[in-house]
């Protein structure tokens with residue numbers, strides 16, 4: 001089984017990442033940590049509480065309760081940017097989730113990440129699906145924990161695409177200094193960026209079909225995905241819900257779901273115009289050593305098989 005910590009800012013696609021991680025037999029979800037991004041820190045944390053409540057609070061593969069820790073409310077240096085145009089004013093608009101019945105750990109996300117890595121006798125995979133603030137802070141506070149990190153499989157960045165400015169993807173744009181710390185960490189990093197996630201669509205007919213399952217998970221997830229798909233259609237002309245963050249979890253479950261190229265990737269932190277751009281050296285013009293596995297192709301059928309399988313599993317288990 002693959003041990004992971006999921007650091008997220010829920011967010012519709014973060015919710016799908018949590019659901020996939022919690023229900024897939026390959027994944028031991030050691031904890032969920034939250035960060036400000038799609039919405040304020042208070043809202044993304046509240047959404048995570050509701051999502052964990054909806055799925056019965058446990059990792060299905062291990063039967064263990066999933067610890068939840070709240071993290072950074074602001075990026076390292078920049079003021080926070082949120083994304084209500086995509087995720088609504090709650091950060092998870094489109095359906096009513098159950099009242100939260102999950103409490104945060106007493107320690108915060110950064111200390112939880114440090115403690116979990118320190119106490120583990122196996123290396124752990126970090127899966128960040130929001131701005132990289134918590135992960136960067138953990139590396140700054142306790143650099144030795146890097147020895148316990150197996151790899152970092154993150155959703156963020158893009159080579160040919162963008163969404164928050166003409167140059168940048170949202171997660172990297174929000175906290176570019178944190179992203180630089182993570183990309184330059186020397187650890188194995190896989191970048192699951194918009195080049196692949198904007199193709200990883202749950203289309204409107206697929207969403208309608210899921211709504212028709214009418215199970216305990218699907219009857220809530222369906223309308224949420226419909227809201228998210230419509231927001232993506234209105235803002236970007238994308239014909240469906242790009243389930244960005246869940247693709248990072250899918251990559252951990254089945255590495256063949258994406259194909260990567262090992263490239264040097266640097267993060268723009270100085271320019272306001274191109275802040276948060278992920279500069280991938282496709283043609284090796286910089287002479288810098290490659291540091292990131294960059295996802296450039298995706299097997300969408302395999303991704304949807306995993307994702308829809310997760311919702312079906314939850315429908316069954318929550319009955």
Ligand code: BDR
Pocket residue numbers: 011012013014038083086129130155163169170171244245
């Ligand atoms: C990323 O930004 C957020 O809006 C999504 O949750 C995803 O992590 C896509 O750019």
Ligand code: CA
Pocket residue numbers: 008009010011013014037038129130245
């Ligand atoms: Ca996210």
